[in-house]
Amino acid sequence: NAGVTQTPKFRILKIGQSMTLQCTQDMNHNYMYWYRQDPGMGLKLIYYSVGAGITDKGEVPNGYNVSRSTTEDFPLRLELAAPSQTSVYFCASKDRGMHEQFFGPGTRLTVL
Amino acid sequence: DQQVKQNSPSLSVQEGRISILNCDYTNSMFDYFLWYKKYPAEGPTFLISISSIKDKNEDGRFTVFLNKSAKHLSLHIVPSQPGDSAVYFCAARSYGNKLVFGAGTILRVKS
DSSP states (O other): OOOEEEEOSEEEEOTTOOEEEEEEESSOOSEEEEEEEOTTSOEEEEEEEEETTEEEEOSOOTTEEEOOSSSSBOOEEESSOOGGGOEEEEEEEEOTTOOOOEEOOOEEEEEO | OOSEEOOOSEEEEETTSOEEEEEEEOOTTOOEEEEEEEOTTSOOEEEEEEETTOSEEEETTEEEEEETTTTEEEEEESSOOGGGOEEEEEEEEEGGGEEEEOOOEEEEEEO
8 A cells, every 4th residue: 555645745836826736545545634834833734525525624725725526536726826835735544433644745835 | 723732842862761742732622632753754654642531542662641631641752762753743633533733842862
């Protein structure tokens, strides 16, 4: 099992550009999450999904969109990149009945 | 409004000694508490957890203690090893299976 994979590992965007951060898990987990981590801060929840076709906002959803058309994939979309979205983004998944989440390696995004 | 707080940004410990990492929370509705370990340029990895109905959970060198009345938990690592040097995040499970994270504590174990 590869677990949770994220692409790309690094990306530099210009203000106003858009991009999609990819996240895939091969553990057949129902729950998937997107977090961002700013320097010296904990992880903050952006969006989450409890299953294919179901998504909901987390603590910091503004400027982002998600979709969940399959169990495996949970892409995060940035439509108009802003410097405030410079951060490290982590995707995670969790199986029903478990409490621990499994994290991907992260995507480091810089918006200039 | 920080619901989960790790008030020590960093901790330095000698190899072989005990490391104690602390975490405070404000929301009494949290039902599970988890500790994650994170190395640079990697994602967090799950370390140990404790249910809100327990006061202690042990897994090898790692023990988590929960004091519900004080809304405080701690992670003990005995004995500490250089490979334990990492950032440790405390997290609490909220409604909807969401986790709320503290800001993390950098642990350095000196050999």
